[in-house]
Amino acid sequence: MQKSTITWDDLLTLSTLMRVGSYSACARELDITHATAIRRIRRLETALGKPVATRTDGTFVLTAAGRNALAAAREMEQSADRLLREIEGASPGVSGVVRVxxxxxxxxxxxxxxxxxxxxxxxxxxxxxxxxxxxxxxxxxxxxxxxxxxxxxxxxxxxxxxxxIQFGLYAPTVMSAAVAESRDTPLCGLLDEGFSLPEVQWPLELGRRFSFQSNSFVAVREGVRAALGVALLPHYLAAGEPGLTLVRNVPEVLRExxxxxxxxxxxxxxxxxxxxxxxxxxxxxx
CATH class of the missing domain: 3.40.190.10 (Periplasmic binding protein-like II)
Structure with missing residues (x-):
């Protein structure tokens, strides 16, 4: 009788599946087919002699055997990653690719x-x-x-x-400081996506209406340049930009x-x- 073995590919598939939550996403991340992802999990279950997960309301729930297998998979991933980092860090010479x-x-x-x-x-x-x-x-x-x-x-x-990162209140150059500070002048700002960021909260606390919002500071800056309103902007993105003028610094908003x-x-x-x-x-x- 042939002894069942646990392979690294099968453990990696389990780890990826539990991280991304579906066979389709797992297959995309590992660059394999949907059927291969399922086959690897079945092969792991055969080797263990027990199921690794059940599916409830579309969510995978690990069994006791699955939790042990996942812990082993994560430990192996961390060890492999640590080894690769040590090899990369030991490479001689100031050359090569660095991803930032x-x-x-x-x-x-x-x-x-x-x-x-x-x-x-x-x-x-x-x-x-x-x-x-x-x-x-x-x-x-x-x-x-x-x-x-x-x-x-x-x-x-x-x-x-x-x-x-320091911030300031910026207005289009055609707008006076008095108008920029007026409660009647609308704001351009970042969308509130629930992260309680100071650059999102400060404009909200002004109590003005928004004429334009985006999830991009670049888009917010362009909204000000187009005279849609005024905005809190980081100085590195707005200082000295044509079409923009600094109304005042906002020192209470900082990002480390x-x-x-x-x-x-x-x-x-x-x-x-x-x-x-x-x-x-x-x-x-x-």
């Missing part, structure tokens, strides 16, 4: 224009910038270094304070900028120059 995750506006409008100066000193390093307003998971290896607007909570990462990266990268020749460049650039964020 940042918010859309900060990455596109503040960091990207400063890359030429970095490349002048580090011509063999390629920075690949992933811009996304969601928190990018470094554990999933989508990025090596993350620029975040809150202190990283993961114990496994280095949390390095890099700078502060943090770098997050694995400790293995702290002294690594490929990553250290990028970390230092990010820290210096962001320390000068207006």
């Amino acid at each position: 995750a940042a918010t859309a506006s900060l990455g596109s409008h503040f960091l990207t224009p400063r890359l030429p100066a970095f490349y002048a000193s580090n011509p063999d390093v390629e920075v690949r910038l992933e811009v996304d307003n969601r928190v990018t998971s470094l554990a999933r290896r989508r990025a090596h270094i993350a620029v975040r607007l809150a202190r990283p909570q993961e114990d496994s990462l280095v949390a390095q304070r890099a700078g502060t 900028i943090w770098l997050a990266y694995p400790p293995e990268f702290r002294g690594a020749s490929r990553f250290r120059p990028v970390i230092d460049w990010l820290a210096e650039a962001l320390s000068n964020c207006p």
Whole structure:
């Protein structure tokens, strides 16, 4: 009788399935077919001799055997990820690809224009910038270094304070300061998506009506430029922009900028120059 074995592919499929919640999403993430994802879970259950999960109202619920298998899968993922980070961190020479995750506006409008100066000193390093307003998971290896607007909570990462984003009330240049401060002048602002962010809450507390809202600070800035209203904007995105004028600073609204990266990268020749460049650039964020 052939002995059943547990394979890494099957454990990885279980871990992915429980993270994304459906076979379809699991198959997309692992670049396999829907049928293959199901087959791997069935094969794992055969090896264990027990089901790993039940499905209730469209949600997968782990059994005791499934919880043990998932714990083993996560431990193996973490060990493999740690090994890869150690290998990457030990790579000799200042060369190679470094993936950096940042918010859309900060990455596109503040960091990207400063890359030429970095490349002048580090011509063999390629920075690949992933811009996304969601928190990018470094554990999933989508990025090596993350620029975040809150202190990283993961114990496994280095949390390095890099700078502060400051804000001001901006108006179109055709508008006087008195009109900009009037309660009758509408606002442009970020959509309230339930995260209690200070840059969202401060305009709400003014008690004015909104003429335009977006989930993008760039779109909000363009709304002000189009004279749709006034807006709270980060200085790095609005200061000196044609068509915009600073009405006043808003010092009570601040966002801390943090770098997050694995400790293995702290002294690594490929990553250290990028970390230092990010820290210096962001320390000068207006």
